[in-house]
């Protein structure tokens with residue numbers, strides 16, 4: 001099945017599998033974990049969205065979101081906001097970090113973002129969006145990309161118009177999430193609309209929405225006729241998914257990760273989180289990942305229960321070690337035998 005490498009200006013995306021930007025998820029730790037679980041199979045990673053307001057105020061927490069590891073290339077940083085000048089200033093700050101591209105968010109449905117004119121609200125103000133794109137284009141020399149939804153709602157589908165306008169304004173790749181803003185994450189992503197965008201422009205088009213397995217990747221690539229696919233929620237449960245899809249595209253089969261590979265990934269994720277966050281954040285993110293990554297293997301219900309009772313990450317790793325050794329989960333009531341009851 002075809003999914004040839006593609007270029008965004010000087011940046012080669014090979015294979016055409018992109019880690020989708022996800023707020024609160026695709027920080028450096030997660031991006032590195034995915035690259036390590038799927039070596040050579042992630043063509044591009046994109047950061048979680050970063051506020052232009054925070055960036056241009058030099059807010060420390062926001063500036064930290066620009067950090068990445070040299071091994072993460074090619075990498076894009078996504079920014080969101082609405083003010084034209086600040087968008088251009090923030091894009092220049094992003095370029096300064098040495099990343100490969102700047103991506104602009106035009107799809108976030110969250111009221112806090114939309115009310116301030118950013119994210120999917122820009123789909124209702126295409127002239128303003130064009131002004132932003134042209135200002136950012138003038139400000140940076142690295143590739144500029146845009147990610148958007150199909151429209152605000154079913155009665156205002158604008159993805160083809162937005163893609164054409166973006167191409168004319170100097171955008172070098174678009175990612176289309178096949179849902180409207182009003183849909184949020186409900187229903188299925190509409191890959192026919194993504195295919196329409198692909199037919200309408202000559203820059204690379206990446207499709208996004210519901211690629212969660214080898215089978216869904218295969219069917220969406222065929223349906224969308226796209227240059228690449230973005231994987232979001234699927235990677236949260238299965239950071240090996242890129243390797244599995246890449247193998248499938250080569251006509252091979254990548255085996256599912258074993259329990260011990262999954263636990264090794266969790267231990268590695270803890271190290272990566274530790275580099276960036278205080279223990280409280282590390283343990284919360286690790287708990288979430290442990291629950292997602294353990295889905296589907298025997299005894300995972302008890303494991304998840306035990307994991308969710310842990311408070312610190314070293315406690316969580318102990319639970320994993322006990323589980324791996326086939327011992328009882330801590331916190332489970334002890335087995336009462338006739339002798340102990342006596």
Ligand SMILES: Cc1cc2nc3c(=O)[nH]c(=O)nc-3n(C[C@H](O)[C@H](O)[C@H](O)COP(=O)(O)O)c2cc1C
Nearest residue numbers: 020021022023048049177208209210211231232233
């Ligand atoms: C938790 C979460 C956070 C997200 N944050 C962003 C974001 O910061 N920027 C963005 O463009 N899209 C964001 N998205 C949308 C995803 O990039 C993607 O387009 C969408 O989830 C559909 O793809 P999927 O089915 O592979 O998850 C987010 C999605 C989720 C689930």
